[in-house]
Amino acid sequence: NAGVTQTPKFRVLKTGQSMTLLCAQDMNHEYMYWYRQDPGMGLRLIHYSVGEGTTAKGEVPDGYNVSRLKKQNFLLGLESAAPSQTSVYFCASSYVETQYFGPGTRLLVL
Amino acid sequence: SQQGEEDPQALSIQEGENATMNCSYKTSINNLQWYRQNSGRGLVHLILIRSNEREKHSGRLRVTLDTSKKSSSLLITASRAADTASYFCATDPREYGNKLVFGAGTILRVKS
Numbered sequence: 550n551a552g553v554t555q556t557p558k559f560r561v562l563k564t565g566q567s568m569t570l571l572c573a574q575d576m577n578h579e580y581m582y583w584y585r586q587d588p589g590m591g592l593r594l595i596h597y598s599v600g601e602g603t604t605a606k607g608e609v610p611d612g613y614n615v616s617r618l619k620k621q622n623f624l625l626g627l628e629s630a631a632p633s634q635t636s637v638y639f640c641a642s643s644y645v646e647t648q649y650f651g652p653g654t655r656l657l658v659l
Numbered sequence: 660s661q662q663g664e665e666d667p668q669a670l671s672i673q674e675g676e677n678a679t680m681n682c683s684y685k686t687s688i689n690n691l692q693w694y695r696q697n698s699g700r701g702l703v704h705l706i707l708i709r710s711n712e713r714e715k716h717s718g719r720l721r722v723t724l725d726t727s728k729k730s731s732s733l734l735i736t737a738s739r740a741a742d743t744a745s746y747f748c749a750t751d752p753r754e755y756g757n758k759l760v761f762g763a764g765t766i767l768r769v770k771s
Contacts, residue, residue, distance in 0.1 A: 639701055
């Protein structure tokens, strides 16, 4: 099993550009999450999903949108990137309490 | 806002020594988890302790939970260079649903 995978691994954007980060899991988990991690801080929850077709806002949702059209995939979109969105983005999935994380996507917005 | 606060922010020890990290939180929780993050990698779950448990062991890891003080500690015994990583506590607040709130982490460096 691949677990949780993220695409791409690294991306550079210019301010105002858009992009989509893809998260895929092969563990048949209902719950999926998107976090951002900034230096010196823990992970902050952006959006999450409790099942296919559902999404909800987390702690820092502004500037991001998500979709969960298929159970195994959770997409994070940036419609108009800003330098403040420079960060490392992690996707996670869970069945109950324990979360399984992907390797992360490093995003630089210039 | 972050629920958990780890202490110390950074810890440097010699191989073979024990490492202790602490976590404090603010609200009632269902459980508390510890995760490890190696440099440039995703987080890996280490151990979960429920609110009705006081101590739990897993290999060289020992976790304690004091709900009256809203604090937890992670002890790594006989540390190895491979234990060098960042360690995060994550709480599952009762009013927060099936979501975790992470602390800022403790950076552990084990020197060989």
